[in-house]
Amino acid sequence: MPSHPPERPVTPNGVARAAAIRHAALELFTQRGYAATTMADIGQAVGIRGPSLYKHVASKQQLLVEIMVGTMEALIAEHDAAVRGTVDPRERLRRATEAHVRYHARHRHEAFVGTREIRSLEEPNRSEVLCRRDAYEQAFRDLVQAGVDCGRFHVTSVRLASYAILDLGMGVSVWYREGGELSENEVAWQYGEFALRLVGAPDAD
Missing domain, CATH: 1.10.357.10 (Tetracycline Repressor, domain 2)
Structure with a gap:
């Protein structure tokens, strides 16, 4: 898997949402571990459902x-x-x-x-x-x-x-x-x- 996914247009709201997603992922990786955390868990933590999360981030990795x-x-x-x-x-x-x-x-x-x-x-x-x-x-x-x-x-x-x-x-x-x-x-x-x-x-x- 490439370490740098294709770039997406970035807006101020998009930057804030991406930061919130990273923060949620960090908290969950700390509490549960990477393997036990799902993208659905991360989406739930920031109030984003299923496929919509992939508009902001390519993968858990x-x-x-x-x-x-x-x-x-x-x-x-x-x-x-x-x-x-x-x-x-x-x-x-x-x-x-x-x-x-x-x-x-x-x-x-x-x-x-x-x-x-x-x-x-x-x-x-x-x-x-x-x-x-x-x-x-x-x-x-x-x-x-x-x-x-x-x-x-x-x-x-x-x-x-x-x-x-x-x-x-x-x-x-x-x-x-x-x-x-x-x-x-x-x-x-x-x-x-x-x-x-x-x-x-x-x-x-």
């Missing part, structure tokens, strides 16, 4: 792809914005980690579906999403490697260090809730500290 590709594109964009404006390896890693944590605190369902439903993607969609995931992991690996190269970070394995930092942030989506004991800012700052300790970075001057 397309919805999953849009959710997962959108998640990765958002993560990559926020990472790039976070590290822009500084060349200091320590500060770049802190900012990238904080952006990673903030995204997972704010988008728990996207994180859950992105992890669990990679198995549900068909080719070439699966490879497309995995390529973006690899690029995002590589961005963290490059940050850690830059710190090692200039003698600021000290790790046995750059790859394992980058995986550990990513796992830290992804775990936030499991337990973090607004209004809890710690604010998003406190969690993001503390996880930035965890990342710096993990790579053996010295305290800031």
